[in-house]
Amino acid sequence: MSNSAFKPVTVVLDWGTTGFRAFLVRSDGSLVDQKEGERGIQSIAKGEHGRVVSEALASWRAEYGPLDIVAAGMIGSRNGWIEMPYVPTPASAADVAAAARTEGLPEGDRITFLPGLTDPTGFPFPDVMRGEEAQLVGFGLDRNIIVVLPGTHAKWAEIRGGHIERFRTFVTGEIYATLADHSFLSKVATAERDHAADAFAEGVALAQEESTRAGGLLTRLFAVRTGWLAGAIAPDEMKSRLSGLIIGWEFVEARTGGWFKEGDTIAVVGDDDLVEVYGRVAENFGVKLAPAPADAAIRGALTIWRRHRLAAK
Amino acid sequence: MSNSAFKPVTVVLDWGTTGFRAFLVRSDGSLVDQKEGERGIQSIAKGEHGRVVSEALASWRAEYGPLDIVAAGMIGSRNGWIEMPYVPTPASAADVAAAARTEGLPEGDRITFLPGLTDPTGFPFPDVMRGEEAQLVGFGLDRNIIVVLPGTHAKWAEIRGGHIERFRTFVTGEIYATLADHSFLSKVATAERDHAADAFAEGVALAQEESTRAGGLLTRLFAVRTGWLAGAIAPDEMKSRLSGLIIGWEFVEARTGGWFKEGDTIAVVGDDDLVEVYGRVAENFGVKLAPAPADAAIRGALTIWRRHRLAAK
Structure with a gap:
């Protein structure tokens, strides 16, 4: 060398x-x-x-x-x-x-x-990341905190004692993209997703709905179609609605998995507009945000x- | 007339x-x-x-x-x-x-x-079906029973008192198809799904895993990729594994939603090989099957x- x-x-x-x-x-x-x-x-x-x-x-x-x-x-x-x-x-x-x-x-x-x-410790197989480890080191390993890395295969990672302690993958971005481009939505939906839209916030709210009547993710996803059929969701709102629902659902699953609880402080790390979006969703779930460099x-x-x-x- | x-x-x-x-x-x-x-x-x-x-x-x-x-x-x-x-x-x-x-x-x-x-009563919008109502009438409305209709947009329906009482949609087939054809799997997976394969049964078993470490659906879906990376799932097993996981997850969500509990008798109605497959998955969940005409x-x-x-x- x-x-x-x-x-x-x-x-x-x-x-x-x-x-x-x-x-x-x-x-x-x-x-x-x-x-x-x-x-x-x-x-x-x-x-x-x-x-x-x-x-x-x-x-x-x-x-x-x-x-x-x-x-x-x-x-x-x-x-x-x-x-x-x-x-x-x-x-x-x-x-x-x-x-x-x-x-x-x-x-x-x-x-x-x-x-x-x-x-x-990934179940049933070891979990993997490539590239996010550099983001985590760049964020810093000197605090004990949960860090969320949005993306096609979003990661939730725990930083503890100067180490990346553990992490889990959520296929959030992939589910959004495949459904937006290749499902019942793709022939009807007319616009890109808009994270600032009411439809995005309504998607997040649907993810947060706790009554049994709302069903699980496989049922809630169909609501993007039934809302359009009912005249309640316009074609240019469907992708925003879908995005809010799926990102919101990632937070529901992360909460169930013990990655956070209301009142916790977490960080969102990335270099695109999903950082701000995930931050807003985190606030919807009662989570505070630690600053993170872009x-x-x-x-x-x-x-x-x-x-x-x-x-x- | x-x-x-x-x-x-x-x-x-x-x-x-x-x-x-x-x-x-x-x-x-x-x-x-x-x-x-x-x-x-x-x-x-x-x-x-x-x-x-x-x-x-x-x-x-x-x-x-x-x-x-x-x-x-x-x-x-x-x-x-x-x-x-x-x-x-x-x-x-x-x-x-x-x-x-x-x-x-x-x-x-x-x-x-x-x-x-x-x-x-669909939440947040009325649920819809087209075509399955004929299947339900053909099955018969004279018993009180839950009927499952597999498909792109699978339906769980309750028949009660000579009526189709209520139903819910699960986008099971659509999630399978979009992920199998357009996701991280599509460049690696080499075979059509085989419902008789061990990989299908292992996918169902992963859906049934109840420990928190397994995560929710967004995390479990990634196991099809991590299993391949770990050398535990062959390229020609990936679609079977995915199918078992998603159909199994439909049953998990239906159980959580109160559509069945262990020991119940339900019916599966359809005209393709998914009827036999759903019947096997139902048995994995401790459910008995009523006969249904093809x-x-x-x-x-x-x-x-x-x-x-x-x-x-």
């Missing part, structure tokens, strides 16, 4: 299934530049990822010399560039850093792949990478 | 969103002939349904003269031929028959559209139509 001093800039690479984002950042995490591309990891043949990255980052290399790249998430999965292991919980930032792996690239760049995390993923990737590099010296 | 005697044969038309089936039956419901076609109701322009039906049934008309046709289900919906009303529960066979509507067709046929049913939809349509015609004389 190199024993050179840290360079003034580092590239944090977020390369997922539908495209990539690359952030050029200083050592304090502040942003210098960023790039986006539409080539997802699965659209690239095995063995071609290095060439694609080298080309995408050419202008930064021209300006700053050979680059240090940190890559978290699905790029290190079975369908990505290389399959990185999963570090078991409870896991500290040092545990994650110890499992990272650095490779040289033809143009002189070095890329460090971060591992994923697995929670062996760039937790970048901060966390840098922190893990720096530990990895220092330990490798 | 005609006061002619009933003809020796009647056509029961099951015309849905993906195709049609037409059954030529004697007055006792026994089958003379049947036809299938791939043109769903939504592929046909408004005003063209009559011509399509007339052409499809031409050979039967040539043999038996002008036909009496009974049509239940989505053909009488907003996106179908004409929009039939919903009869509110509690509803008897006579109530359903009274809301049916007969139209003459150009070739001399007469078509009777059956209404749907609505349950005004041709309940045809019997029920005939019963309602005959009442409608007699009342119209």
Whole structure:
């Protein structure tokens, strides 16, 4: 491994299934530049990822010399560039850093792949995350708190004693997307979801309804259709209603599973508008919110990478 | 309305969103002939349904003269031929028959559209069915029993005192299909679901797991992926596992909603292999099964139509 001093800039690479984002950042995490591309990891043949990255980052290399790249998430999965292991919980930032792996690239760049995390207490199989561990480290592991990470496969994680103690996945975003695009709604619903809409709030309220007559999730989902048939939900309100119901239901299931109770303080971490939305839903469930930085993923990737590099010296 | 005697044969038309089936039956419901076609109701322009039906049934008309046709289900919906009303529960066979509507067709046929049913106690909106009311009448309304009708939008209905008393929808089949075809499974799973597979039974068992660590439906669904990542579920087992989990979860929600308890006797009504499958799942939940005819939809349509015609004389 190199024993050179840290360079003034580092590239944090977020390369997922539908495209990539690359952030050029200083050592304090502040942003210098960023790039986006539409080539997802699965659209690239095995063995071609290095060439694609080298080309995408050419202008930064021209300006700053050979680059240090940190890559978290699905790029290190079975369908990505290389399959990185999963570090078991409870896991500290040092545990994650110890499992990272650095490779040289033809143009002189070095890329460090971060591992994923697995929670062996998952039932019936160990639960998994890839990428969220960097967000959690970026948020900070020095408090004891529950952190929610919205997404296609949303995570609820417990931070305790400087470790990511345990976590669970909820397929909230995936259920929303598949129903919005491919179900009874898809031929009728006319608008994207609007989290600020009354229909979203009404969906959350339906999730919160506690009387037996409301049924479970499989019954409540049908209410998006029956509400339209009854003339109570307009075609441009259906997706908002669906989204509120499903996100609200995630909170119901998390509460039942002991992840929070009314009056608790939790944090919501992410980099899109779902953070604000989840925060509002949390308040509907009587939960207080701890502040969280919007760039937790970048901060966390840098922190893990720096530990990895220092330990490798 | 005609006061002619009933003809020796009647056509029961099951015309849905993906195709049609037409059954030529004697007055006792026994089958003379049947036809299938791939043109769903939504592929046909408004005003063209009559011509399509007339052409499809031409050979039967040539043999038996002008036909009496009974049509239940989505053909009488907003996106179908004409929009039939919903009869509110509690509803008897006579109530359903009274809301049916007969139209003459150009070739001399007469078509009777059956209404749907609505349950005004549905929360937060009235629940709806189209087509299942014929299955319920064909099963018989003379016992007090809970009847399950598997499908894209599965129904649980209570029959009491000669009426369809109430019912609820579960979007079981829709959740299965959208996840199987458009989710994290769709790129990995390699086989159709097999209800006889161990993976199906394991999915049902996961739905039945009562410990908090198993989470709710949004968490358990992710176990199809984590099981594959853990090497415990093969690609050709994933859809079976998913199906068992979702159908099992329908039973969990129905039990929570008071639709059955262990030791009860219920009936499962339908005309495909889901009847046997739901019966097995019911047994896993400690429920006994009442016998049900496979041709309940045809019997029920005939019963309602005959009442409608007699009342119209």
